[in-house]
Amino acid sequence: MSLTISSPKWESFYAERTKWIKSSIIRELLKFTQQPDVISFGGGLPAPELFPIEAIKKASSELLEKEGQMMLQYGPTEGYPLLNKEIVRYMDKMGVKCTPEEVLPTTGSQQALDLVGKIFINEGDVIFVSKPTYLGALQAFNSYGPEYIGSLMDDDGLIPEDVEQVLKKRHPKFMYVISTFHNPAGVTMPEDRRKKLIELAVKYDTIIIEDDPYSRLRFEGNDIPPLAAYSRERVIYLGTFSKVLAPGFRLGWIVAPKEVITKLVHAKQGTDLHTSTYVQYLAARLCEQNIIDPHLEKVRVVYRRRRDLMVESMEKYFPGEGFHWTRPQGGLFLWVTMPERINSVELLEKAVENKVAFVPGNAFYADPEEGKNTMRLNFSNMKEELIVEGIKRLGELLRREM
Numbered sequence: 096m097s098l099t100i101s102s103p104k105w106e107s108f109y110a111e112r113t114k115w116i117k118s119s120i121i122r123e124l125l126k127f128t129q130q131p132d133v134i135s136f137g138g139g140l141p142a143p144e145l146f147p148i149e150a151i152k153k154a155s156s157e158l159l160e161k162e163g164q165m166m167l168q169y170g171p172t173e174g175y176p177l178l179n180k181e182i183v184r185y186m187d188k189m190g191v192k193c194t195p196e197e198v199l200p201t202t203g204s205q206q207a208l209d210l211v212g213k214i215f216i217n218e219g220d221v222i223f224v225s226k227p228t229y230l231g232a233l234q235a236f237n238s239y240g241p242e243y244i245g246s247l248m249d250d251d252g253l254i255p256e257d258v259e260q261v262l263k264k265r266h267p268k269f270m271y272v273i274s275t276f277h278n279p280a281g282v283t284m285p286e287d288r289r290k291k292l293i294e295l296a297v298k299y300d301t302i303i304i305e306d307d308p309y310s311r312l313r314f315e316g317n318d319i320p321p322l323a324a325y326s327r328e329r330v331i332y333l334g335t336f337s338k339v340l341a342p343g344f345r346l347g348w349i350v351a352p353k354e355v356i357t358k359l360v361h362a363k364q365g366t367d368l369h370t371s372t373y374v375q376y377l378a379a380r381l382c383e384q385n386i387i388d389p390h391l392e393k394v395r396v397v398y399r400r401r402r403d404l405m406v407e408s409m410e411k412y413f414p415g416e417g418f419h420w421t422r423p424q425g426g427l428f429l430w431v432t433m434p435e436r437i438n439s440v441e442l443l444e445k446a447v448e449n450k451v452a453f454v455p456g457n458a459f460y461a462d463p464e465e466g467k468n469t470m471r472l473n474f475s476n477m478k479e480e481l482i483v484e485g486i487k488r489l490g491e492l493l494r495r496e497m
């Protein structure tokens with residue numbers, strides 16, 4: 096017997112909120128950059144040849160041997176207690192005091208962003224973000240229908256005076272801040288600006304969501320404590336193992352007051368019950384064995400060399416007049432501002448023809464009409480000789496455009 100079954104009209108089934116979740120043209124364009132002969136500064140990936148594979152292999156097989164049954168079992172949403180303790184120790188080294196009950200392991204900090212959106216954002220709520228800001232945060236928050244306000248940054252990140260002008264006009268539910276080695280801008284807020292930002296949070300009765308994947312990747316200058324080191328009261332801190340161990344772990348964490356953690360735990364239960372037990376055990380063991388610090392020593396040397404090469408090549412091949420780029424002291428990215436008449440989305444199409452790629456800057460703005468003359472370049476993931484060749488190709492293209 097054959098049935099004639101018509102397909103449903105999927106459009107009429109989708110939830111209202113899906114109208115806020117849009118695929119970006121940029122993501123589509125970046126697919127072309129995956130071709131093997133394209134030198135891509137587009138991604139945000141760590142250098143895979145540096146992953147501490149031997150240490151992971153050893154820890155993993157020892158754990159499976161001794162604790163395999165627990166490690167492969169369901170676990171509490173609140174986290175594997177030994178991991179929470181290790182995160183407390185990790186945060187302490189950065190100057191942030193917290194207890195294991197104030198830590199929630201998450202499936203990457205990307206999930207932390209989604210959970211923050213879930214518990215704080217009502218449709219139409221106002222949120223403050225820097226211009227530009229992390230694209231993945233916008234994607235996470237967008238599902239909850241917020242309205243964005245924001246202010247521009249300079250080479251030292253957010254400018255407290257400008258932030259205050261914005262806060263005077265509109266009250267945000269929270270401020271989303273990447274204080275150190277900003278993605279995409281590569282900039283870092285100095286201590287005085289950090290203190291002023293917290294004062295503003297108090298004065299205008301709002302909170303700060305501090306997203307900090309990169310601060311341990313400093314290869315130049317002195318460490319600056321995260322905002323959470325100055326105020327645990329007003330700051331919810333998001334951390335991740337993605338850039339200090341490996342992003343494939345999909346392991347991050349939130350540090351927040353206990354009552355906020357309880358809300359987040361409830362939100363997380365409906366999402367994934369808990370973060371992978373296997374990965375939590377593994378990360379806890381690697382922290383216990385103090386694998387991260389010596390690993391980062393190696394990472395910093397390589398990233399510094401790559402940053403140096405990229406900046407030197409830009410000085411050599413890019414047209415100087417009307418161009419500005421940041422010179423990050425850590426992290427993975429630098430940010431280029433070009434003369435107004437250059438449109439980086441159009442530029443990317445030509446760049447891909449020349450087998451080189453980057454991310455057009457407007458992808459990092461809540462309003463994609465902004466930042467059209469900017470681009471983000473990643474320096475961590477490309478081998479040295481390809482960095483020089485890629486920047487040369489980009490420079491030649493830019494000179495033709497000028």
Ligand SMILES: Cc1ncc(COP(=O)(O)O)c(C=O)c1O
Pocket residue numbers: 139202203204205206229231273278306308334335336337342345346347
């Ligand atoms: C600022 C920022 N926040 C969050 C994330 C997501 O990191 P995770 O791999 O922990 O989900 C990234 C990743 O690139 C990032 O740059």
